[in-house]
Amino acid sequence: MSILSTFSRKAPNRVFVSVILGALAGVCYSALIPLVLSSISPADPNFAAQNDNIESVLSFDVMNYKLAALYLVACLAILLMRSASEIILVRVASEVARELRVKFYRQIANAPLASIEKIGSAKFIAAINIDVPRIVTGGRALPVLLVNGITLIGMLGFLLYLNADVFKLVMVAIFVGAVCYQLPMMLGSRIFQRSREAEDKLQESIKGLLFGVKELKLDSNKRGMYFKKALLGREEAILGHEKKAQTIVRATMSFGDLISFFVIGGVGFIFVNYYAITPEELIGVVMALLYVTAPIALLLGAIPAIAVASISYRKLNRLIEEIPHEDINPGLVELNDWQSLTFNQVEFRYPSDTEEPGFHIGPLDFEINKGEITFIVGGNGSGKSTLSKLLTLHYMPQAGNISFGENEVNAASVTSHRQNIGAIYTDYFLFDELLMDFTGEVTAKANEYLRMLHLDKKVKIENGAFTTLSLSDGQRKRLALLVALLEEKQFYLFDEWAADQDPEFKEIFYNKILPDMRAQGKAIVVISHDDRYFPIADKILVMEQGRLVKTPSQVQLPEQETAIA
Known part of the structure; x- marks a missing residue:
């Protein structure tokens, strides 16, 4: 079961409304560039010439005021719908976090004592303090994926409308970029997984420090060895994993951010030499590609949070499955007096x-x-x-x-x-x-x-x-x-x-x-x-x-x- 399905089970109607609002916000986002291009295009037959279409609004001279009004309405709609989409899902995320914690509490309370002792308290504490917050963080990134994903789709549609050959070039670039992006991200996710496993061991070491502090104070050598092996050693392991994973992820994200600019360079310096493209189309293509840079960056930025959340989600579910339920009647029955x-x-x-x-x-x-x-x-x-x-x-x-x-x-x-x-x-x-x-x-x-x-x-x-x-x-x-x-x-x-x-x-x-x-x-x-x-x-x-x-x-x-x- 995915994170999104967990959110949907909790509040299906609200998640549906959030998805719809996010999608509409993405559509409005993708419409902004065409509106701007329509405003500055002197040959657009759908609108009057610039000099004949100027109105004074609040002491400002506004050209193409109908388009300007539509542009303003689109911006306000984006603000309202995107905010509503994110707020709804953030609130659902908070409720999901509470539900996960309460489920975890009940699972522990209803488990046989021998099983709790065998698993150990460190795993339970790590799950509540590490995994649940990461799952919620991943859930809160879903609106970002939704809004910017719809925006990207809309802008790709606009590119197809402008020039089919450029659209093909962009799709090839996206495919190559996705492959080049996904491979290191998979490696980064595996390293994050190892880091998460090391955190369980670190929790045990912290528990030893707290409950064994009296013994450690009595022997400097023992304290030094404990710090070196149990605490600092595991901290170094986690640090090493985090550095490797973050290095791979951030370098990959930076590469992803530049995909649009590689395409812009290819269109501006190479593509125009082989394919016919008008100056108006070139302006539209460049603006559209510049515009999609931000959605792509936000999409790529959300992926690591969701990847880490997925790791924690699987980890939490495995732990919950590991905790057996005590097969007893939780209710009370009448008992005879006993001696x-x-x-x-x-x-x-x-x-x-x-x-x-x-x-x-x-x-x-x-x-x-x-x-x-x-x-x-x-x-x-x-x-x-x-x-x-x-x-x-x-x-x-x-x-x-x-x-x-x-x-x-x-x-x-x-x-x-x-x-x-x-x-x-x-x-x-x-x-x-x-x-x-x-x-x-x-x-x-x-x-x-x-x-x-x-x-x-x-x-x-x-x-x-x-x-x-x-x-x-x-x-x-x-x-x-x-x-x-x-x-x-x-x-x-x-x-x-x-x-x-x-x-x-x-x-x-x-x-x-x-x-x-x-x-x-x-x-x-x-x-x-x-x-x-x-x-x-x-x-x-x-x-x-x-x-x-x-x-x-x-x-x-x-x-x-x-x-x-």
């Missing part, structure tokens, strides 16, 4: 692009009960993070099943189950707004939590939004905890929440907040290495190499027997 979350022979394996199989966890069998605190422990790479995403239904099991009481999790019900889950992951994101109905009761709870978490002196909540997020890592995580508590979910997962907290807030979290949530009948899962707080757990799940490695009878914790799976 336990059950994993029955659950397995999950990450997809792999190599011959080596992706990381696998399972089969897993356990229960998480309401009114209980369950700890998940294990070493790095044991599968805790993968299990956390299965618990919160971001990953769906590839074998076995998950159920909340009598409600089995499936494609029809997963959206409804997710509404009951709250989570803070190690890579959590803190929104600057509280995305909930902010009633007086919620305000009172929020202020209470701010005081409990010692944040009331740092941040306020005004109009449902935080006054600042410029906080330390620990403070931001406490703010994320506040948001999670306000959401009042039935099941909560905390992934190493207390890892970067001061002892004071660890005590608050483990010995006050979690017991209070348990007393409210919440089901709570905590991924933690804080073994000193294991006694508060009702159950501990031990992960190792993707499996649960202990059984309830094998481990005793102080003060109570726990189910250690």
Whole structure:
């Protein structure tokens, strides 16, 4: 599907009107030279002699005032129709840009988490920040192509009327020029394509700079190598591609600009020696060829923008096609009350692009009960993070099943189950707004939590939004905890929440907040290495190499027997 067809689908009537107005503007453009020639031609039988056709208009003596009036009307018509054509299409372009972005947002939001993680955020950001603006720029060049294309056709028709032999010469010149123009432009487009591919890699490097700045500051050699290989190397690659492509494109455009002058020279110095052409025809031919120079230049100038837009359009569509849609029911269904979350022979394996199989966890069998605190422990790479995403239904099991009481999790019900889950992951994101109905009761709870978490002196909540997020890592995580508590979910997962907290807030979290949530009948899962707080757990799940490695009878914790799976 082309860019024009995308615009047409968005607003077919407006695009049609824009095309018609652009075409009419082009026709009027092509009529200007014949009107001027008619005015200065002393032998034109359709108009009176110059001395007999002079009128005073606004204190000016106007020769051939009827033609002058027609000329003025044509100019005003061009102004109105061309402006209207471009304005209409520019507005449609803005709407198309918004539609593309919104489609992209929804595609990301409705994609499986595993697919989003595999593709990577850099490609998404590059598509929104680079490809969409380029597509809109290409779309805005369409009126230029339309108006000047019609103008060129009209002037070629006028040349055919003046002298058929000159018309043939011009058509041969256009054909040769088009071939000579298109070949380097194709090469330039391929180089632009390579530049666009390099920009995706650069986005990854920029992401590394932003999120790895602490590590880079600790090691000058590492920082230097990162700049040389990841940042400057890719910047140089993009710069090289852009220079080559722009050099080819601009040189080709300059050649295209001179095609008309080559033809004028050929007519004035060579053609007249072999073909009969009157002085009046020669004047008309030269004026027409001079006149088409501007439309040709504008046409050639619009082609690179449209070529780059086409590259971005294909790139964006490929990325959209690469993002699968999560095959689930987006609506909500009624669920029965539940008391336990059950994993029955659950397995999950990450997809792999190599011959080596992706990381696998399972089969897993356990229960998480309401009114209980369950700890998940294990070493790095044991599968805790993968299990956390299965618990919160971001990953769906590839074998076995998950159920909340009598409600089995499936494609029809997963959206409804997710509404009951709250989570803070190690890579959590803190929104600057509280995305909930902010009633007086919620305000009172929020202020209470701010005081409990010692944040009331740092941040306020005004109009449902935080006054600042410029906080330390620990403070931001406490703010994320506040948001999670306000959401009042039935099941909560905390992934190493207390890892970067001061002892004071660890005590608050483990010995006050979690017991209070348990007393409210919440089901709570905590991924933690804080073994000193294991006694508060009702159950501990031990992960190792993707499996649960202990059984309830094998481990005793102080003060109570726990189910250690």
